[in-house]
Amino acid sequence: RDADSINDAVEFVLQNFIEMNKLWVRMQHQGPVREKDKRGKERNELRDLVGKNLHVLSQIEGVDLEMYKENVLPRISEQVVNCKDDLAQFYLMDCIIQVFPDEYHLQTLETLLSAFPQLQPSVDIKTVLSQLMDRLSNYAATSPEVLPEFLQVEAFAKFSNAIGKVIEAQVDMPVVGAVTLYVSLLTFTLRVHPDRLDYVDQVLGACVKKLSGKEKLEDSRATKQIVALLSAPLEKYSNIVTALELSNYPRVMDYLDNATTKVMALVIIQSIMKNTTCISTSDKIEALFDLIKGLIKDMDGAQDDELDEEDFKEEQNSVARLIHMLHNDDHDEMLKILCTVQKHILQGGPKRLPFTVPSLVFSALKLVRRLQGQDGDVTGEEVPATPKKIFQILHQTIEALQCIPCPELSLRLYLQCAEAANDCDLEPVAYEFFTQAFILYEEEIADSKAQITALHLIIGTLQRMNIFGVENRDTLTHKTTGYSAKLLKKPDQCRAVYACSHLFWTDDQDGIMDGERVLLCLKRALRIANAAQQMANVSKGSSGSVILFIEILNKYLYFFEKGIPQITNTVIQDLIELIRTEKQNDSSASDPSAEAFFASTLRYIEFQKQKGGSIGEKYEQIKAS
Structure with missing residues (x-):
């Protein structure tokens, strides 16, 4: 008796739904054409009443999966397909997805999906189908225990097949619509079957097939959807190596x-x-x-x-x-x-x-x-x-x-x-x-500043080289010292030449220790500094080059401490006196930085003397104060 009453109730609601839907659809075609918009508004107001029937059906206690599968869904979908009205079809398919439970959809996926390709070409199928996939993927995410059921009913294959048929049936569907469907299918796949890379690649391949024959995408909305499609695997796997295993990934990118x-x-x-x-x-x-x-x-x-x-x-x-x-x-x-x-x-x-x-x-x-x-x-x-x-x-x-x-x-x-x-x-x-x-x-x-930088890099690198035999090293050092003396400005020449002195004395094992050539470099730098000073004296108003002499003095001190026999305390004393003389003769305003540098150098000599030891002894004969 209870079963009969449930069947009666279901039958009553279904009949009511069918009759109301027919009436609702007929409204569109009654009355004068000029009032078509007005009728459309009235239909929008009435649609909730039609959908209410489906809501009532879903609430009847005895409507279990079996009854839904055998009776309810086939009759509803038949009515939806046969009414051939785009407004009714879109709304009712959406209602079915929203009001019945997720597990019902999963177990009746084939029946539900078979209706989609039969809908009117003007129906926005991509939105409804995307909602169904989103809903089921959320169901899988919140209830992981149902995942085996998704495999059992071959949900991916059914969705993939349905999308193919919908795209085939709707020949005028814009590219953006098709790509949006594939984005939804990919999202569904990544959430329900994250370990099935073959499914992911299959979705990308289907998208390539849809895009084939087209040039680069001009539609910005379609482009945006392609970017969403390509970004989804990167976000899911957090590893580009996984995406690289997808053979169709680069083929989709080619359409951007x-x-x-x-x-x-x-x-x-x-x-x-x-x-x-x-x-x-x-x-x-x-x-x-x-x-x-x-x-x-x-x-x-x-x-x-x-x-x-x-x-x-x-x-x-x-x-x-x-x-x-x-x-x-x-x-x-x-x-x-x-x-x-x-x-x-x-x-x-x-x-x-x-x-x-x-x-x-x-x-x-x-x-x-x-x-x-x-x-x-x-x-x-x-x-x-x-x-x-x-x-x-x-x-x-x-x-x-x-x-x-x-x-x-x-x-x-x-x-x-x-x-x-x-x-x-x-x-x-x-x-x-x-x-x-x-x-x-x-x-x-050719630029003089670039030449200076390059030359100092060459000198620094060559100084660190210990592999060259005598012949090769001589060739390279000769070239380098030659370049140094040919720089455009005298101060730059001077600095490059005294930097070359380091090429002839290195401290490392088997290092070069050629005191004669070190001294030759320093003397050559002094000659250039002297020439620069004379030029400065001729050009009134231009500052002298005393600072070059102080820089060279510091090089002498460096090699003096290294123990190069050719550099004696007499040589250093003479250079200190030369700097003092040049400072007195320099008619231009004194350079504060040069003054500070010279004072600091003399203080260093005094400090070494006071410190004593082997270095201090070497400095004893030098009068710095």
Whole structure:
């Protein structure tokens, strides 16, 4: 008897729903055409009454899953499909999703989804279908125990199939609508089946299929949805390596315009930085650089001139930071990684290379340091990682930078490589890098300030080199001292020449100790300082160069303490007297900094005398006060 009364109640409500819906739909077509808008408003006011029937059905106590599956849902969906009214179909499908329980939807998914492709083309199916997927994914998230049921009923396959049929049926559906459906399906997949990468890739593949045949997306809303689609796996897995396993991921990216490709590339790099992801194989790096190609090279002749200079720098600095994140403890794999990076960044063009090449160079030099002492002849294509092999790659890379041209940066990098080759006992390689640096200095660096900086870098690097034999070292020091004496301004010449004195006396084991040549350098610096002083005296009003004499005095003191026999206390005393004489003869206003420097130098001599010891004894004969 109870079962009968439940059936009667359900039958009554269903009949009431069907009749009310028919009446509600007919209202649209009654009366004059001019009052169509008015009738539309009246229908909107009445729709809640129609939906109330479905709400009542869901509240009847005896309506269990079985009855819903066998009787209620088939009859409701039949009525929805047959009414052929877009307003009614949208509203009623939404009502069904909202009023009946999630577990009912899960168990009747096939029946529910079969209605969607039969709806009118003008119905906003994507919104209703997205709501259904969102609702079920929330159900899975809040009740993890039901996840096996999702697999059992093949929820993913059914949604995927339904979306395909809807897109097929609605030929005029805009791209943004289709992509929105795939975003919802991907969100559903990531929440319900996070471990099924094949499902994720399938969604991306379906999206590619929908986009195929189209050029770059012009619709900004569709672009926004594609970015949402591509960002979802990054957010879920917090690991770009997982996304790199999705074969369709880069294929979806290909449909973005150049600006959005760059935005997406930055999102990917930021994800790597945030999660400190280590990408450790050349294959994965190949895939990664394919994804971020918008930042690495010009896309389809696109110009970066429109881009703000600061934004461009930030983009390229991101790529440079990324290069340092690529690492593998296996030397041979790390070499493959460096070759992959080199291949990609050398396509970057003149504006990008100054940012990316230094990162690659220093990353390669880190590997060289790890390989010190493990060298052999490079033969054949598949060679193990050796310093010599890496230096060949570095030579090619810096050469590309020279073509821009970017001589000052190239020179710095050549010197860094020369120093690393020195530590690896590779004299010919170190000499070659120095030769390249000298060629750049001679042929490309014309600005006098840049020459000074470059020359001091050359002197400093050469001073630290201990690998060169007599002949090679003489050639390099001769060149360097020659460049020093040819600088444009006398004070710059003087400072470079006295800096060269350090090339002839080094403290390390097996160091060079050539006192004669140290003294020659210092005397030459004095002659240049003297010439500068005379020029200053001729040019009235220009300050003298007493400070140069004081600087040279300090160099004399340095080598005096090192015990160079050619530098005696008499030589130093004579120089102190010379400075005092020059100060008296200098007609221009005294230089406070020079006065302070000289006073401080004399105080140092007195301090060493008072301190005693072997150094103090050396200073005894010098009268500083």
